[in-house]
Amino acid sequence: MPEETRKEIPPEIVERVKKLREEIEYHNYRYYVLDSPVISDAEYDALMHELRELEAKYPELITPDSPTQRVGFKPAEGFKEVPHREPMLSLDDAMEESEVIEFDRRIKRFLNLPENMPIEYTVEPKIDGLAIELVYEQGALRVGATRGDGYLGEDVTNNLKTIKTIPLRLRKFSEDAPEIPSRIDVRGEVYMTKEEFKKINEERIARKEIPFANPRNAAAGSLRQLDPQVTAKRKLDLFCYGVGYTEGYTFKTQWEVLQTLPKWGLKVNPMVKLASNIEEAIQYHKEIQRIRDTLPYEIDGIVIKVNDLALWERLGTKARSPRYALAYKFQPTQSTTQLIDVVFQVGRTGAVTPVAILKPVKIGGVVVERATLHNEDFIKNLDIRIGDHVLVQRAGDVIPEIVMPIKEKRTGQEREIHFPTHCPICGSKLVKKSGEAVWRCPNRSCYAQGVRRIMHFASRNAMNIEGLGTKVAQALVDKEMVQTPADLYYLKIEDFMKLPGFAYKKAKNLRDGIEKSKKTTLGRFLFALGIRHVGEAMAQLLAERFKSLDKLIQASMADLTAIPGVGPEAAKSIVEFFRDEENQRMIEKLLQAGITFEEEEKEEALPKVLEGLTFVFTGALRSFSREEAKEIVTKLGGKATDSVSRNVNYVVVGEEPGSKYQKALSLGIKTLNEEEFLKLLEEKGVNLEKIMSKKTERTKTTLF
Ligand SMILES: NC(=O)c1ccc[n+]([C@@H]2O[C@H](COP(=O)([O-])OP(=O)(O)OC[C@H]3O[C@@H](n4cnc5c(N)ncnc54)[C@H](O)[C@@H]3O)[C@@H](O)[C@H]2O)c1
Numbered sequence: 001m002p003e004e005t006r007k008e009i010p011p012e013i014v015e016r017v018k019k020l021r022e023e024i025e026y027h028n029y030r031y032y033v034l035d036s037p038v039i040s041d042a043e044y045d046a047l048m049h050e051l052r053e054l055e056a057k058y059p060e061l062i063t064p065d066s067p068t069q070r071v072g073f074k075p076a077e078g079f080k081e082v083p084h085r086e087p088m089l090s091l092d093d094a095m096e097e098s099e100v101i102e103f104d105r106r107i108k109r110f111l112n113l114p115e116n117m118p119i120e121y122t123v124e125p126k127i128d129g130l131a132i133e134l135v136y137e138q139g140a141l142r143v144g145a146t147r148g149d150g151y152l153g154e155d156v157t158n159n160l161k162t163i164k165t166i167p168l169r170l171r172k173f174s175e176d177a178p179e180i181p182s183r184i185d186v187r188g189e190v191y192m193t194k195e196e197f198k199k200i201n202e203e204r205i206a207r208k209e210i211p212f213a214n215p216r217n218a219a220a221g222s223l224r225q226l227d228p229q230v231t232a233k234r235k236l237d238l239f240c241y242g243v244g245y246t247e248g249y250t251f252k253t254q255w256e257v258l259q260t261l262p263k264w265g266l267k268v269n270p271m272v273k274l275a276s277n278i279e280e281a282i283q284y285h286k287e288i289q290r291i292r293d294t295l296p297y298e299i300d301g302i303v304i305k306v307n308d309l310a311l312w313e314r315l316g317t318k319a320r321s322p323r324y325a326l327a328y329k330f331q332p333t334q335s336t337t338q339l340i341d342v343v344f345q346v347g348r349t350g351a352v353t354p355v356a357i358l359k360p361v362k363i364g365g366v367v368v369e370r371a372t373l374h375n376e377d378f379i380k381n382l383d384i385r386i387g388d389h390v391l392v393q394r395a396g397d398v399i400p401e402i403v404m405p406i407k408e409k410r411t412g413q414e415r416e417i418h419f420p421t422h423c424p425i426c427g428s429k430l431v432k433k434s435g436e437a438v439w440r441c442p443n444r445s446c447y448a449q450g451v452r453r454i455m456h457f458a459s460r461n462a463m464n465i466e467g468l469g470t471k472v473a474q475a476l477v478d479k480e481m482v483q484t485p486a487d488l489y490y491l492k493i494e495d496f497m498k499l500p501g502f503a504y505k506k507a508k509n510l511r512d513g514i515e516k517s518k519k520t521t522l523g524r525f526l527f528a529l530g531i532r533h534v535g536e537a538m539a540q541l542l543a544e545r546f547k548s549l550d551k552l553i554q555a556s557m558a559d560l561t562a563i564p565g566v567g568p569e570a571a572k573s574i575v576e577f578f579r580d581e582e583n584q585r586m587i588e589k590l591l592q593a594g595i596t597f598e599e600e601e602k603e604e605a606l607p608k609v610l611e612g613l614t615f616v617f618t619g620a621l622r623s624f625s626r627e628e629a630k631e632i633v634t635k636l637g638g639k640a641t642d643s644v645s646r647n648v649n650y651v652v653v654g655e656e657p658g659s660k661y662q663k664a665l666s667l668g669i670k671t672l673n674e675e676e677f678l679k680l681l682e683e684k685g686v687n688l689e690k691i692m693s694k695k696t697e698r699t700k701t702t703l704f
Pocket residue numbers: 027028030031032037038039040041042044045071072089090091093124125126127128129130131132147188189241303327
């Protein structure tokens with residue numbers, strides 16, 4: 001019988017399986033040993049997926065050493081090996097809600113439970129770092145090891161000891177803490193914050209070294225060092241999420257584990273929760289996904305675990321993963337593709353940005369065809385060439401960016417990228433200020449800058465001129481009808497009729513749109529001027545502080561930097577802008593055309609509905625700056641402070657919140673995201689429109 005079935009497997013399948021295994025082994029080595037992958041996780045997962053499907057179809061092909069049956073990689077050379085008393089396994093993963101529901105059903109089938117009986121799960125953020133085990137004997141840290149191949153880990157005890165949050169000795173930190181067990185193997189994830197990751201990569205790039213692909217590889221690369229001094233220099237941290245072999249104490253539930261470890265001094269992620277059924281676990285995935293970008297560390301999903309540890313026993317494990325847990329992942333943020341060409345884009349301020357033209361690639365469901373290459377130094381230091389395979393990242397709201405070239409894939413046909421010395425549009429010689437990485441076209445009448453300046457001026461959150469899009473802006477600049485935005489207000493219907501495709505009606509509409517825009521607010525006007533470093537929020541802030549254009553024009557560096565939220569760079573740029581004669585002429589011309597600013601709101605009009613409430617803001621908000629948010633709270637009778645204590649009623653959490661967020665969670669203070677904060681105001685009867693009319697919605701400035 002086996003003889004016969006073996007014959008049935010087509011030779012190309014046998015060949016493909018062999019090829020896949022070789023390839024996966026290579027990538028495992030790059031990832032687990034070198035901490036330097038050459039494909040993205042999503043691409044790696046696709047290879048694993050293909051292999052798993054083939055093995056499922058032809059089970060005779062499964063061998064115990066297939067990557068589908070094994071975890072990680074054996075300890076690397078130079079590290080002492082540490083056997084794990086209980087194996088450290090991987091996790092099955094799911095991308096779709098349906099797979100999560102099937103996971104829950106499968107467990108009930110396995111346990112012979114009725115289908116409608118809810119199972120309790122713990123839900124935890126899946127930290128994107130590397131797994132480690134800490135062995136404590138009589139409360140003292142005896143050894144710390146990486147996961148390795150699941151059975152044998154690498155001894156990194158001395159490196160782990162450099163991480164301040166890892167206790168060298170367990171203690172009872174609370175009255176109701178159980179006695180410290182005589183032995184406990186604690187498991188957790190060592191990770192690097194996004195901030196530290198960014199810093200380390202910037203340093204590496206400046207030194208012309210290959211950067212880490214992501215914080216996970218950076219954490220692994222920093223911990224798996226033969227010299228603990230290297231580890232000590234990198235800021236690493238740890239979240240504990242479980243226990244392995246334990247003597248002298250028996251946990252009954254995973255939730256008890258998560259509740260007890262902190263009482264012994266071990267850090268557990270404060271966002272862990274108990275879900276009473278699978279639907280709540282799915283809901284948690286949505287919640288965490290929403291705040292994913294605001295966390296100071298990278299997460300790639302959530303981990304769902306059956307809460308009852310007695311059920312863990314009954315469910316048991318498969319070759320490489322337990323049956324009682326599931327990683328419910330988020331959309332991937334990286335992929336690799338080929339760099340086809342580089343174009344140089346001239347922005348409104350003359351900055352020349354290298355933009356990569358890519359072989360289209362899907363990342364998290366979106367096709368990416370262009371990505372920023374940042375600046376010349378980035379290209380030079382990383383030695384990026386046309387034709388290179390590159391790692392591309394598209395995370396959150398940020399513009400897609402090239403992370404690094406994958407030099408391993410070079411064929412020798414790649415071409416160097418030449419950064420232009422002259423503006424690709426007007427031919428002016430580019431200039432670079434010392435200390436800056438950006439080349440700029442100094443020519444004010446540069447076509448590209450002109451078009452972009454007009455487009456920016458007319459855009460919805462600036463002067464909001466209807467009917468003035470890219471094509472019209474191009475035609476106006478092309479026909480030399482406008483040099484600066486001020487010229488718009490002096491054009492007549494007949495002039496517009498000279499534009500391609502413009503008859504009387506269209507020309508009149510455009511003219512009316514321009515007329516209408518004359519009634520505006522100081523904030524919109526300042527934003528429309530396109531002063532470097534003055535985005536919408538900053539423009540609004542300036543408008544509120546100075547209340548008049550004249551006063552702002554007269555402001556000194558010191559006046560400006562005294563305003564919270566205005567840094568020296570912005571202040572310098574503002575002063576220089578208004579000092580410039582051409583700009584002065586343009587502003588004069590705009591005002592002469594009849595531009596007027598609406599009167600600003602009277603403060604007394606606001607009801608004191610937040611009286612008695614104290615707020616803390618952390619992270620970036622979208623609708624207003626943190627300073628503005630504090631001002632709103634104060635105007636409404638509330639208190640806004642900077643430090644989280646028990647006296648605080650709400651912590652409002654924006655993007656990339658700081659440690660205040662963690663502190664709020666640990667103190668159990670109610671947190672609100674921005675929407676919830678706005679809703680709270682609304683519920684208190686605050687006419688947000690009225691307050692916000694001065695604070696138009698902040699939009700992202702995008703490259704493309
Ligand atoms: N790009 C490449 O070349 C390459 C190569 C190999 C592996 N990989 C990637 O590595 C991953 C597979 O690695 P894996 O086997 O370590 O699995 P995994 O990282 O997907 O899941 C298991 C791990 O999750 C971690 N984890 C984080 N929070 C946890 C929590 N609260 N509870 C339990 N565990 C938690 C633990 O470290 C655990 O070992 C895949 O994403 C794969 O794409 C990529």
